[in-house]
Amino acid sequence: MTTSAPAASLGRTTHRVLWGLQIVIGLFFVIASAIPKFYGDPFAVWLFEQIGAGQWFRFLVGVLELAGGIGLLIPRLAAPAAIGLMGLMIGAAFTQAVVLGAPAGMVTPAILFVLLAPIAWGRREQLSALLSSRTR
Numbered sequence: 001m002t003t004s005a006p007a008a009s010l011g012r013t014t015h016r017v018l019w020g021l022q023i024v025i026g027l028f029f030v031i032a033s034a035i036p037k038f039y040g041d042p043f044a045v046w047l048f049e050q051i052g053a054g055q056w057f058r059f060l061v062g063v064l065e066l067a068g069g070i071g072l073l074i075p076r077l078a079a080p081a082a083i084g085l086m087g088l089m090i091g092a093a094f095t096q097a098v099v100l101g102a103p104a105g106m107v108t109p110a111i112l113f114v115l116l117a118p119i120a121w122g123r124r125e126q127l128s129a130l131l132s133s134r135t136r
Contacts, residue, residue, distance in 0.1 A: 009125060014122065015122075018078075018118065018119055022073065022082075023073065025072060025112065025116065025119070026069045026071075026072035027069065028069070028112075029065045029066070029085065030065070030066055030069035033062075033065045034066040034069060035062075037058050037061060047100075048061075050100055051099055051100065064084070064085075065085070067084075068081045068085040068088065069085075072085075072119065075126060077130075078123045079119070079120050079124055079126050079127035079130075080127060080130070082116045082117075082119040082120035085112070086116045086117065089110070089112050089116070092108075093106040093110055093113070096109065
């Protein structure tokens with residue numbers, strides 16, 4: 001599969017919109033979400049104390065967000081990264097609503113989930129190619 005095949009099957013405009021989403025969301029996860037968790041932003045530390053899982057969990061979530069954010073910027077990894085981040089957002093929404101008792105905190109994970117879904121769907125051909133290359 002060539003790199004122009006997904007663009008041709010999706011349409012040029014859709015391909016560009018997906019890339020724009022991937023770049024913006026990928027940078028968001030790396031810069032605004034993962035990095036503060038690594039350098040010990042006081043809000044991140046406090047939030048993970050409230051969750052009660054320990055600060056190791058803050059680093060784990062930071063690693064997952066960093067990997068997902070970078071994955072969105074790599075063409076063949078965009079779909080699995082989007083799917084993984086969607087799962088992470090489900091966990092974040094659940095944690096906000098159930099563990100922290102703050103249903104209003106579900107808004108950001110829900111918005112990110114909705115923005116990640118078209119990336120996962122639009123890049124499904126690349127995911128299929130990646131999975132089929134693993135089974136050979």
